[in-house]
Amino acid sequence: MELTFKITYDTGTKEFDGLDMYYGSHSLAAISEILLLSIHASIHEEVIVQAPAAKGFRVVLGRSYTGSLDQLIQLVVTDHQTQNLLENLGKNGLYDFMKYLLSGCLGIPVLLSNRKAKQKIQALMRQNDDLVDRLERAMVRAHLPVKNQGYAVSVSLGRTPIVSFDEDTLNYLETEVVESDTEVVGVAVSRFNARTGTGRFITSIDSFSHSFAPMIDLGDYEKTIMAD
Known part of the structure; x- marks a missing residue:
């Protein structure tokens, strides 16, 4: 199974006028991690724990079209077992899994319909917090061209969009809203x-996790009790 992802940097709140190399390289590295x-x-x-620990496959920068704003990334499977697992999940299952996972990190509700993708999500529920934490941190870096140049970034599997990064998703990651009512x-x-x-x-056994911090500063003893 050959799969190609496409990363597009384009006009957002500001007209596209060249992707800054610093912001673009850090954004691509973060998307690679994602x-x-x-x-x-x-x-x-x-x-x-770390993206280079991924086993059985790698993602490789492909040749982009001349004059294009797109960067092609190819998924290269490197062992037979991973190939079998990927074929069993299927392209649609992989797409649904990634869209549900990445959209959830940005507060975008997505209906998960693929049966195999549902099974994968359920199997990961015990580890969901760690995965969401790492993806959220990478997404902040992936938004650098959005934050600093006013661009929009989209990630697609083939021609089908998975997730987009724009001013709204940046605000979701960086903004904390304090309501007057409790x-x-x-x-x-x-x-x-x-x-x-x-x-x-x-909020439920199959929901995405949300970060929180106590309203008051806790001492070491109180933190230990909370952790226990």
Whole structure:
């Protein structure tokens, strides 16, 4: 199975007038990390700590069209087992998995319809927090041309768009809105870091996690209790 991803840098809030090499290179590196983490998770049902640890495949910069704003990235499978797992998931399953995962990190609701993609997401639920954390950090860097040049960035599988980065998604990642009214909701804390005093919670067993921090500063003893 040969798969090609396409990264497009184009006009956003400002007209496209050349992609700054610094912002563009960091953005491409971040998107490479996003692809490696999400593809590895979809194939092997495992969250890796570092993108180069992805096994059984690699993503390779392909030849772009002359005068194009697109960068082609090819998925190259390097072992037989990974090839079988990828073929079993299928192109549609991989697409649905990635769209659901990446859109969820940006607060964009997506209906997951592919059965195999659903099974993969469910298998990763226990590791979901770590994966979302790493993807969110990479997405901030992927938005550098959006933040600094006013451009828009889109990631596609073939000709089918997976996710777009623009001013709205940048605001979602960087902006914290404090409401004047409070609301009581029932959640489950899925992770709490005793060192930083921050954590993540979920609203249902199959929902994406959300980061949180206590309203008051906690002492070391209180952080330890929370973590336990």
